[in-house]
Amino acid sequence: MNSILKDKIIHASQDLGIDKIGFTTAAPFDHLKQSLEEQKVNEHTTGFEHPIIDERLYPDQIFNQPQSIISIALAYPSRIKTRPKSIRGEKRGKFARASWGTDYHHILEDRLQKLITFIKEEADQDQTLTFKPMVDTGELIDVAVAQRAGLGFIGKNGLLITEEFGSYVYLGEIITNIPFEPDTPIENKCGECTKCIDLCPTSALLGDGRMNARRCLSYQTQTKGYMPEEFRPKIRTIIYGCDICQEVCPYNKGKDSHFHEEMEPDPEVVMPLLKPLLTISNKEFKTKFGYLAGSWRGKKPIQRNAIIALANARDKTSIPNLLRCIEEDPRPMIRGTSAWALSMIDPNNEEILAFLKSVLTQETDEETQHELLTAIQKMEKTIKGES
Incomplete structure (x- = not known):
């Protein structure tokens, strides 16, 4: 089952800028179907997810004759090396860690394409090879693929937790028609710990790895209309995303990875002064923040969140x-x-x-x-x- 090729891929992965890699089959993820359907019925979804549930669960519905899925993880920083200068009378907001540095979608797409190029060069040339790379805008559920591929386990906060990097990882995957020996899935290791559930300020976590995503502060900071008043004080001075369930997780204690230059945050960008955001032009916003993942919804949600942050401060x-x-x-x-x-x-x-x-x-x-x-x-x- 292409064991030699698999070994070559594993050995080359770090040189390609990949921090962790795993392999799984292209079998259905049908054990998740009931859960996804319940979440949809209960209106616990955000609307940002791929809308067709079966395409999220059955690789053969989005790829011709899939054999394997390769899952990758890239570790990102959890601490800023140099904090921005304090300015008297000026308050700052903050982007959550997953929006530090260059938009992770672009970084993952780069690594996935490099991996595909390497595989094509190393694989049997007599075989017609096909690939479908994706990040979290694709059909499959990244954490489910990564868990089954042995990269880590899915915590009670719904995030993939790796041994080496905690949950501070970006995930991507490639469906391929190449059969690989699958790696061993990792089962949940949270035990009796419920810190993420207990300390979630909106009680968004349901206790079993699922969440009411519409109550998640990360989702609330990305909506475009009025933020419901109950959530406004809870975002504090965060203007994009939320890190609380990661910050309190014991598996993240001491985890701070600085492996990729393009992930390093510019302190003045990810901890911006709040008042200037209220009148920033579209051009200025795109110039300063356009490369961040947190800019994808445009300036309006960020400006609204900046106003809320000024109130909270x-x-x-x-x-x-x-x-x-x-x-x-x-x-x-x-x-x-x-x-x-x-x-x-x-x-x-x-x-x-x-x-x-x-x-x-x-x-x-x-x-x-x-x-x-x-x-x-x-x-x-x-x-x-x-x-």
Whole structure:
């Protein structure tokens, strides 16, 4: 079953920029079908997943005569080597670790293509070889493939946890018509530990490796509309993603990998000043943040999250910026979120209250009217000493 070729691939993988590699069959992942269907019925999915469940489970539905799947992992940093300079009176936001450095989709695609090129060069030339590489925008479930290929186990937080790098890894895979001896799957090793479940601020984790993804803060930071008010304080000053279930995991203690230069974060980019984000142009946003995975939804969610972060930081110096957003920004969601932020930062300010009341009389967007009214009512109660 191409054992010599498999050995060559394993030995060459690190030279190709791959930190861990494993092999599994192209057999169905049908044991996951009931779980995926339940998640869909219960509305626990984000809508970012591949929409056709069977194509996520049955490799033969997306590839002609598949024989094997090769799974790869690349380890990414968990700590910034040099923190950005502190500027008096300025608050910073933060991108979660999976968005540090160059967009991991591009990095994985590069490694997968290099791996395919190597295999083509080393394989039997008499055989017609076919490959289908993919990262998390593909059909298959990356963690399920990686677990079955022996790269690690799926933790209670739903992430793949490797022995060497913890869960700080990017995953990709290649379906191929080459038969390889499969590696041994690794079973869950979480034991009685429930730290990720207990410390998830939104109770998104269900306890069995599944989650209500719509309650995950990482998902909430990527939506484009209003963020539900219950989640706003919980993101703190994170403007993209969430790392809490990784930070508290014992398997991640001391794990910090700096193997790939393109994954190294620019501190000024991944911990940006918040106030300048409120008025950043599309061109400026693309220039500064466009290479990050966290930019994929555009600037609007990042700006909304920056407003929420300023509120959570109770940054009174941002009040003029937020007032300007309400007066000048053409986007209702930005105006409404700014009104909420003002009611959090300075709820006793009667001038701001009067300003919001005047704005409410002119606002035409229904959701934004609700945000303004809620902010006004909160401030009125505070000023009257009712809360």
